[in-house]
Amino acid sequence: MTIDNADIAIVGAGPAGMAAAIEAKSSKVVVLDDQAMPGGQIWRSVEDVAARNDLHIFGKDYYRGLRFVQQFRASGIQYRQRARVIGIEDWDTGSGSDLIYLHDGKVKRLSAKRLIIATGSYERPTPFPGWTLPGVMSAGAAQIALKTTNMVPKRPFILAGQGPLFLLLASQLKAAEVPPDVILQLDDPKRIKQALLHLPAALTGTQDLLKGLFWRLKITRGIKTSVGNVINIEAHGEKQLERISWKTQNGAVGECSASTLLIHDGVVPNTQLLRAMRAPIWYDNKEAAWRPSLASIAGQMSDRPWIYAAGDVSGIGGWRAAIAMGALAGASANYTLGNGSITNSEEMRSLGRGKAIRPFLNALYPPARAFHKPANSTIICRCEEISAGEIRKAVREGAQGPNQMKAFLRCGMGPCQGRMCADKTVELITESNGAAINEVLPMRVRMPISPVTLGEMTTLDKK
Amino acid sequence: MAQTAEVLVIGGGMVGAAVGLGLVRKGAKVLIVDEDDNALRTARGNFGLVWTQTKGLGLQRYQEWTRESAALYSDFAGLLAEETSLSLGHQQLGGLTICTTEEEISLSETLIEQMKAQAGNLPYEAEMIDRQSIQSLIPGVRFGDSVQAAAYSKHDGHVNPLKLLRAMLKSYQLHGGKYQINSKVTDIKPTSAGNYEIQIADKTTIHAEKVVIACGHGIPALAEKCGMKCPTRPQRGQVLVTERLDQILPLPMGSIRQTDEGSILLGVSHEEVGFNDKNTANVAGNIAARAVRILPDLEQVNIVRAWGALRIMPPDGCPIYDESEKYPGVFMVTNHSGVTLAAVHSMRLPEWILDRRMAIGFEEFSSLRFEKTDYASTPH
Amino acid sequence: MLVRRTKIEPDQLITFQVNDQFITARSGESVAFAVLAAGVMPTRNNPVSGSPRAPYCLMGICFECLMTIDGVDNRQSCMTPVAEGMVVHSQYNKASLERLDDD
Incomplete structure (x- = not known):
């Protein structure tokens, strides 16, 4: 059989993956992504949203994504959509690795000299009583529904959570003229004291700070019921969500009927593929999440420098930092193959600006008390x-x-x-x-990291 | 102050837990020491067969030993389930080895003939059955055209190995046994007081009158320190696990069995790759292809997990039980059939360890057998 | 549960079957979205306890959106695009080989 080869394989077509691909395009680059369109979760379906003239709902940062996706599409990079990586082999042989992925109902192998893992993040799971009931969804799910297919939560609906994405979604739903009926703020107002210690550093990223402040100030505007300092939340219902109840720090309780509850408590790196290759990961107490142990600013893994982690998977930093990290990883991978050159200064500045606000946010929004x-x-x-x-x-x-x-x-x-x-x-x-x-060691994960049918598994050509 | 125990069992896997449980049931004060969360843990990779039909060629005593364990299993598992309120998924209604080629049929036929010949007057009850008989034993599924025959033994069955291990450890603790993790043993030495001092990696020590070395791939190094030889090697087996299905397989079919929870386990490779416990796409493809050849309707069923685990393989595939001559009171227990032999390990070995009472022929399990000049390694 | 902000444009309209009803969807969207907009709940029962479930993350992480799609059990409906004439069932039971034969 013919072996499918790439100089550089990139997993994920979000900000980091696309930036890496664009930067490394003088090598043979293949990008695998499990969604239907490039953009990752942050710029999910941005081309579709532009086509239906809804960009205003999502704000300037989302619009920026459209230009980036267009640049990625125009770069001539091999991009395989709906290609889901289920495993990795030869991650410890000294150089080069194989990705095993599911594409068009077949299991395929891609051998690459360099790998850039840009699998992003997902929402921190939020166990609370009743969270498995139909009608309870993550806040990100509502944002994806709005982006991909112009749907909004069914009323009455409650938005409960904390952090940047929570504030952003509240403002987007209002822009889409479906403000939540009830907003429950799960953050601890007292945390602002600790957070202010990090304010000077955060000022380097003024843009993000002002944007967040604006969302925060406006969060209750146009909302019938908004409750702060919530420390406990429960979803009730027989076959689906019917009602939710809550309790605040000062003992106040409340309840309301609900068709939909959207819940959010920040995001954590999606380390599944890193775990499957037994990459060293460590628990960052500041971020309250597991992240890979990296050896260089370009995102090289400490024990296997030909594999890179870039963007949120390497530690939450947001899209601006992800683009910078992706570009650094792409340039480094390309350079180590004898192509291109490394002039990092612009990316380094941009990375610094992008990450400047993180210590402030980490101090302000530790995991919510409601799920402790x-x-x-x-x-x-x-x-x-x-x-x-x-x-x-x-x-x-x-x-x-x-x-x-x-x-x-x-x-x-x-x-x-x-x-x-x-x-x-x-x-x-x-x-x-x-x-x-x-x-405590993290949970181990093995191929297949996503289900694959026995029939699909038999389609792999033997190496 | 060092910890003390009457018997220290090194290893909390399928073997250590079974032996430890048997010892506390006899009233001994036992401490099991185990490694950390990421230890190799062959016990976590077990397929879960209680299996006699292929066990013991070349060592008749092992054939009998396996049969004895299988015969004791219902009592053993029943008592465990009762003590712990855990359901173990144990069933022993017979088991099949499916043959899909002429070559596989001939291998199975030959094995049965040889086992019977070796058993002589003793019973070895396995037989070849045809496709129709297979279908009548497993009526609810459609078999692929390649399924022609199977070896069948009414003594075989299966158990949920994870629940078995959990139940043994739980029952062991209910009987007063102590279980301590993050305790890798680095050395065993006799003391002037006539017992043994066991060194743990964290520099603590344990004093024990007797020691049972039952830590899988960790045995050879410790055994050597005690003057014993343990010539086991790792052999990798890969297993695929499907999503939960309705119950369709009333009997285990060798490398295909359905668990009490509904998942189908598909095995199993035999790979000589040293201590590499990764699982690979190529082997997963082979296992999937064989499974679909045998049960075509599995084609659209999802694999949700897979693993590679390292069997503890003695040169002849048969268990090794020894007491150290250099350090009397230090025992070694190892084999690759920790599930099938759990019943005898728990119910028979304690007499040997506590009172040195051995069943007839038990000495045949000593590693001395590998020193005989006429010994030849038998593929298992 | 979700509702559409705008009507589906006629040139993008797709019809497919969920359980006993026919529902409409917008070409290109994934099954889970159309099913949520049609108010179908639950979309599955948990195979351990039978408790009702519905899509939770809509990005391929949580595996709560598993449904029987065109006869194949346990498909991630949030990752499967709708197609004209598709037949989708809530997955109330464990996957079954017999059901595969029927469809």
């Missing part, structure tokens, strides 16, 4: 329906890490492969045994 120490009856692993109480009990029986926990309870063994429960499981283990999170 979930009650014993709260479901943690949605696929296998494992509760917080079962996990705590298994810790006492000897499951002292997420991998033993899998063996004990099947926690993380369902189709989502631990994406929704792995990190919370680790948190619960440390809560029960007093260890620091970094003393």
Whole structure:
């Protein structure tokens, strides 16, 4: 058989992946992305949105994405859409690796000398009572629905959460003339003191800071009910969401009927593919998330420099930082293959500006109190329906890490492969045994990182 | 102050947990020490067969030992389930080895003949059955055209290996056994008081009257320190797991079995790749292709997980049980059938460890057998 | 649950079957969106407990949107584009080989 080769393979066509591809285009670059269009989640469906004249809903940063996607399309880079990477091989042979991916109903292999992992982030899972009920969705889901197919949440709907994406979505839904009926703010107003310590640094990224401040000031405008300092939230219903209730720090309680509840508690790096290649990842207490251990500003992995991580997957930084990191990774990968040159100064400045606000945001929005120490009856692993109480009990029986926990309870063994429960499981283990999170090893993941049918698996040409 | 135990069991996997459980049931004060969350843990990679039909060619004592364990299994698993309120998914209604080519048929036929010949007057009950008989044993599914025959034994079955391990550890602790993780053993030394001092990687020590080395791939290095030889090697097996399906397979079919939860496990490769426990796309493709050849309707079923695990393979595939001559009271227990042998490990080995009472022929399991000049490695 | 902001343009209109009803969708969108807009709930029952579920993240991460699509069980409906004449079922049970034969 003929082997499908690339000089540089890039996983993900979001800001980082596209920037890397554009920067490295003098090499043979192949970009694999599991969505139908380039843009990642931040610029999801931007070409479609432009075509239906809805760009104004999403703001200037989204518009910027359209130009970037057009530049990516025009660059002549091999871009494979709806190509889902399910595994990786030869990540430790010294140079070059193979991506195994599903495309057009077939499992295929792509061999590349350099790999750039730009798989972005996803929303931090938010276990609370009732979160598995139909009608409860992540806030990102509503944003995707609005972008990809011009749909909005069914009323009455509640937006609950904290952080930049929460504020952004509130402003976008208002721009789309469907303001939430109720907004529940899950952030702790007292955190502003700690956050202000990071304000001087954040001022380097004035743009982002002003934008956020603007969203924050306007959040309650036009909203019938807005409740701050919420520390507890529950969804109720028989077969689907009917009602939600909440409690605030000062003891006030409230409830309302609901068709849709959108929930958001920040984003975390999507490290699934990194875990599948046993890349070193560590728990960053400041970001409250696992991220890869990188050896250079270009995003080279510490123990396998031909593999790069760029953009949010390497640590949350937002799209501006992602473009800079992608460009740095692309330029470095290209240069190490004897192509192009490295003149990083512009990207470095841009990366600095892009990341400037992060310490401020991390201090202002640590994981929400509403999802801390979930009650014993709260479901943690949605696929296998494992509760917080079962996990705590298994810790006492000897499951002292997420991998033993899998063996004990099947926690993380369902189709989502631990994406929704792995990190919370680790948190619960440390809560029960007093260890620091970094003393507990992260949940391991293996190929296939997404389901693939037996029939599809048989289509792989043997190497 | 060093910790003390009457018996220290090194390894909390399928073997260590079974032996530890048996020891505490006999009233011994036992401590099991185990490694961390990311240890190799062959016990986590088990396929879950309780299997006799292919076990013991070349060592008749092993054939009998396997049969004994299979016969004890229902009592063993039943008691465990009762003590722990865990359902173990244990069923022993028979098992099949499906043959899809003439070559596979001839291999199975030959194995049965050889096993029977070796057993002599003792029973070895496995037989070849045809496609129609396979279909009548497993009526709910459509078999592929290549399915021609199968080896069948009524003694075989399966169990959920993860639940088995959890139940053994839980029952062990209910009986007062102590279980300690993050404790990799680095050395075993006799003390002047006549017992043993066990060194842990974190520099702590444990004193024990007796020691059972049952830590899988960690055994050879520790055994050597105690003057014993443990010539096991790792052999990789890869397994695919499907999404949950309605119950369709009442019997395990060797490398295809349905778990109590509904997933179908598909195995299983035999690869000599050292300590590499990765799983690979090529082998997954081969396993998937064979599965679809046997059960064509699996074609559209999702694989949700896969793994590679390292069997602990003695040169002849048969278990090794030894007591150290250099350090009396230090025992070694190793094999690659921790699930099938769990019943005998738990119910028979404690007498040997506590009182040195051995069943007839038990000494045949000693690694001394590898020193005989006429010994030849038998592929298993 | 979702609602459409605008009517589907006639040249983009697609009709397909979900459970016992025919629903419309906009060409190019994924099954999960059309199903949510049509108010179909639940889209699956969890195979462990049977508890009702519906799409949660709409970006391919959570695997809550699994449905039977054109006879194939447990397809991610948020990643599968709609097609004219498609037949989609809420997945109330575990995947089954018999159902595959029927469709």
